Amino acid sequence: MTTVEKPRKLGIAAGAGPLPVALAEAAQAAGREVFIVGIEGAANEDIARFPHAWVKLGAMGEFLRLLKSAGCQDIVLIGGLRRPDISKLGLDVTGMKLLPRVARWMKEGDDGLLRGLAEYFEKDHGFHVVGAHEIAASLLMPEALLTKAAPSDQQERDIDTAIRAALAIGALDIGQGAVACRGIVLALEAAEGTDEMLHRVARLPAELTGSPEVPDGVLVKLSKPGQERRVDMPTIGIQTVENAAAAGLAGIAVEAGGTLVVDGEAVARAANAKGLFVLGLSRARIEMQVP
Amino acid sequence: MTTVEKPRKLGIAAGAGPLPVALAEAAQAAGREVFIVGIEGAANEDIARFPHAWVKLGAMGEFLRLLKSAGCQDIVLIGGLRRPDISKLGLDVTGMKLLPRVARWMKEGDDGLLRGLAEYFEKDHGFHVVGAHEIAASLLMPEALLTKAAPSDQQERDIDTAIRAALAIGALDIGQGAVACRGIVLALEAAEGTDEMLHRVARLPAELTGSPEVPDGVLVKLSKPGQERRVDMPTIGIQTVENAAAAGLAGIAVEAGGTLVVDGEAVARAANAKGLFVLGLSRARIEMQVP
Numbered sequence: 001m002t003t004v005e006k007p008r009k010l011g012i013a014a015g016a017g018p019l020p021v022a023l024a025e026a027a028q029a030a031g032r033e034v035f036i037v038g039i040e041g042a043a044n045e046d047i048a049r050f051p052h053a054w055v056k057l058g059a060m061g062e063f064l065r066l067l068k069s070a071g072c073q074d075i076v077l078i079g080g081l082r083r084p085d086i087s088k089l090g091l092d093v094t095g096m097k098l099l100p101r102v103a104r105w106m107k108e109g110d111d112g113l114l115r116g117l118a119e120y121f122e123k124d125h126g127f128h129v130v131g132a133h134e135i136a137a138s139l140l141m142p143e144a145l146l147t148k149a150a151p152s153d154q155q156e157r158d159i160d161t162a163i164r165a166a167l168a169i170g171a172l173d174i175g176q177g178a179v180a181c182r183g184i185v186l187a188l189e190a191a192e193g194t195d196e197m198l199h200r201v202a203r204l205p206a207e208l209t210g211s212p213e214v215p216d217g218v219l220v221k222l223s224k225p226g227q228e229r230r231v232d233m234p235t236i237g238i239q240t241v242e243n244a245a246a247a248g249l250a251g252i253a254v255e256a257g258g259t260l261v262v263d264g265e266a267v268a269r270a271a272n273a274k275g276l277f278v279l280g281l282s283r284a285r286i287e288m289q290v291p
Numbered sequence: 292m293t294t295v296e297k298p299r300k301l302g303i304a305a306g307a308g309p310l311p312v313a314l315a316e317a318a319q320a321a322g323r324e325v326f327i328v329g330i331e332g333a334a335n336e337d338i339a340r341f342p343h344a345w346v347k348l349g350a351m352g353e354f355l356r357l358l359k360s361a362g363c364q365d366i367v368l369i370g371g372l373r374r375p376d377i378s379k380l381g382l383d384v385t386g387m388k389l390l391p392r393v394a395r396w397m398k399e400g401d402d403g404l405l406r407g408l409a410e411y412f413e414k415d416h417g418f419h420v421v422g423a424h425e426i427a428a429s430l431l432m433p434e435a436l437l438t439k440a441a442p443s444d445q446q447e448r449d450i451d452t453a454i455r456a457a458l459a460i461g462a463l464d465i466g467q468g469a470v471a472c473r474g475i476v477l478a479l480e481a482a483e484g485t486d487e488m489l490h491r492v493a494r495l496p497a498e499l500t501g502s503p504e505v506p507d508g509v510l511v512k513l514s515k516p517g518q519e520r521r522v523d524m525p526t527i528g529i530q531t532v533e534n535a536a537a538a539g540l541a542g543i544a545v546e547a548g549g550t551l552v553v554d555g556e557a558v559a560r561a562a563n564a565k566g567l568f569v570l571g572l573s574r575a576r577i578e579m580q581v582p
Contacts, residue, residue, distance in 0.1 A: 175479070186481055190477055204482050
């Protein structure tokens with residue numbers, strides 16, 4: 001007689017946005033128990049549908065105790081964090097002791113903070129930090145066209161142009177997104193994030209861009225070569241589709257297997273409603289653009 | 292007995308901003324007659340201090356006639372152009388005939404339009420298009436520190452970081468500007484322009500940037516390798532200094548001999564008032580960062 005081992009309970013440290021709940025659903029569907037620790041002021045109230053607790057961002061001691069007493073060894077860090085002012089951090093003793101290291105990690109930006117935290121949970125507390133994509137392959141972009149619309153020949157060339165731009169800035173560890181339209185790179189993402197980049201494309205002179213009536217141009221997002229995929233994978237969702245549509249773009253192309261998609265069906269539905277394409281790029285296609 | 296030949300009269304096609312007048316002054320100071328053709332709705336009214344005429348942007352026939360009857364063989368295209376709606380272009384027959392080519396040039400962005408126009412004036416009409424820097428070396432950034440403030444060691448490293456970023460995007464013909472602060476590239480310029488890039492740095496999380504109280508980080512602008520220097524050289528002015536200060540930057544570094552400075556004394560004064568440095572980079576220093 002063999003015993004089928006039950007998968008280990010998954011701890012989910014939940015920041016903002018719909019990804020934490022999507023992950024919890026996918027993990028449960030795969031027969032895995034979950035326990036969500038929601039960051040107050042960030043996590044969505046929907047986490048209450050699962051076994052959960054709330055902590056303030058600075059209550060690191062309580063956060064660790066909650067996960068340990070829930071019996072979680074594997075944890076996922078997922079969802080965005082807005083930086084509260086320090087008076088609202090709710091620092092406990094453990095959080096306070098960690099502050100100098102947090103300050104050091106933050107010098108390398110959001111990536112640095114997440115990398116530092118992952119290392120802290122593993123080395124100092126024996127957790128195993130896993131990536132959302134290791135738990136729920138359903139959250140990963142497939143190598144496929146998700147939409148009715150498909151890129152035109154010019155838009156295929158714009159995808160390659162934007163891939164080259166994204167690779168160039170990724171090689172310098174700067175950012176992951178680029179927008180190209182009719183052969184011209186219109187915008188590059190550094191610290192401001194994809195949504196802000198798309199907002200500014202919407203403000204560019206009309207001759208350079210598409211429009212909601214005659215969409216043209218593409219958004220490409222690729223992970224940076226040094227990116228800690230467990231904690232900071234490129235992500236697209238309905239918001240990305242809506243901002244891309246408002247910027248007059250014809251579509252979005254991201255790395256298949258290397259991008260989280262919050263609710264792929266909803267993304268495809270939103271893109272179809274706006275006439276946009278959403279395409280998962282093979283690694284081979286991306287690597288053809290490496291200089 | 293030798294005859295000293297008088298320099299040829301200079302035609303100045305004037306767009307927006309203070310550069311056309313600064314150029315006219317510098318040319319006159321060098322003993323050269325000038326004739327300014329101001330683009331209506333763009334050029335500054337100060338051009339009235341010089342022999343001048345006004346034309347609408349689309350009145351290409353009139354523009355050519357004015358320059359020819361003023362006896363100008365050398366022309367400089369200088370100053371920004373906003374794109375008016377087509378009903379206000381004031382198209383004449385020559386302008387109308389040129390429209391299909393203008394549309395083609397504009398597909399390559401502002402650079403493409405300026406390159407196309409320069410070629411049109413030379414090949415189709417026998418003018419000699421010269422760069423402002425060829426007329427008035429005083430408008431060029433010197434290889435020097437213009438200000439009381441100087442970069443700290445970290446800011447010197449940030450200059451090199453931003454140079455690498457600017458070179459990478461320049462090599463792909465994308466843009467000319469980059470902002471780096473404490474080792475992180477915060478923003479890259481594509482089609483939106485330097486001022487918009489600086490505005491968004493001002494909106495980034497405070498941990499990543501300097502502040503007007505404790506300035507940190509640098510703006511670097513370099514010309515793109517393929518850039519048509521005669522008509523589209525990187526430019527800085529008081530506005531650049533003010534936007535950099537508002538973004539919390541510690542200073543600005545640009546290519547010496549490869550950047551136009553609108554009124555260097557006023558730029559230095561504005562930078563000193565805000566505590567910023569303004570530095571002219573040697574070509575050798577820039578080339579040390581080429582990968």
